Amino acid sequence: MSIQSTLARAAADLHQGRVDLARRRLHGLLSGHPTDLAVRRALAEAYRHDPQPSEVGRWNYLDDSLTTTELAAYERRFRDPARRLANLRWPDPVHNPPASRTARRRLAALHRAATGTAPVWPAHRRDATARPPAPLDPQAPPKRSWPDPPEHLWAWRLGLLAALAALVWLHLR
Template structure:
C-alpha cells in the first residue's frame, strides 16, 4: 500500500475516532520514511489528540512551532541528550526542510549529545575487573594442574 493510501486511511481512522489505528498506520509509514517532516507532524498531532504529550513532543520536536509543554515532556521522559537524539530516529543529520527554530533546536540537541558522549569515565573498574579475571584464571590453572598431577599419580600408582 502506498503512502498516499495509508494517509487516506489515517484520515478516515481519525474521522471515526480510531486514534490507535491511526497511530499504528503512521508508525509503519515512519519506519519507511523516518525523515519525512510531514509524517512526524501528523504523528505528533495524533498523540496530541489523545493527550500523550511526551510522544507529541518527540514527533513534533522538529516542528517550527512545537509547544514548549510537549518539548518539556519529551525532555523529562528522555533526560539524556543522547537518548533524546536516538528517540528521534533520524537517518539524516540534520534533516532537510527544517525551519530556523527547529534547526537551532536540533543542532543544540546534537551538540549536547556529542558533549555527553565525550565525558570521560573516572572509574577504575576496568583495572579492578582485569585483576579479578586474571586471579580467577590463575586459580583455574592451579586447580587444573593439581587435578592433572593427582590423576597422573593415581594412574601411575595403579599401574606400577
C-alpha cells in the same frame, strides 16, 4: 501505497476514533520515511488525541508547531540529550539534515548537546551551528507565580480584615 494516501487513511482513522490504528499506520510509514516531517507531524497529531504530551513533543520536536508544554514533557521524560536524540529516530543526524530550517536548528542543537559536536551539513553550515528557535505557544497563558484564589475566599478575607480592625480598635480603646 503512497505517503499521501497513507496520511489520508490515518486522518480518516483519527476522525472515526480509531486512534491506535492510525498510530500503527503512521509508525509503519515513519519506518519507511523517517525524514518526512509531514509524517512526524501527523504522528504527533495522533498522540494529541489521548493526550500524551511527551509523545507529541517527541514526534513534533522538529516542527514549528511544537509548544513549550510538549517540549517540557518530552525533555522531562527523556532527560539525557543522547537518549532524546536516539528517540527521535532521525537517520544519521550528522550528515542528513532535515528539510526545514527550524528542524535543522533543533536537530543540530540536540546533536551538539548529546555529542558535543556540530553536525556536518555543508549546504546548511549556519543552521548546524545556530541556536535553536524557542518554541512559541500562542494559547499558553502568561506565567504567574500563583493561581487566582477561588471566589469564596474574597469574602473570607474581608471578614478576617474586619475582625482584625475590630481587635485593633478594642486594643486602642
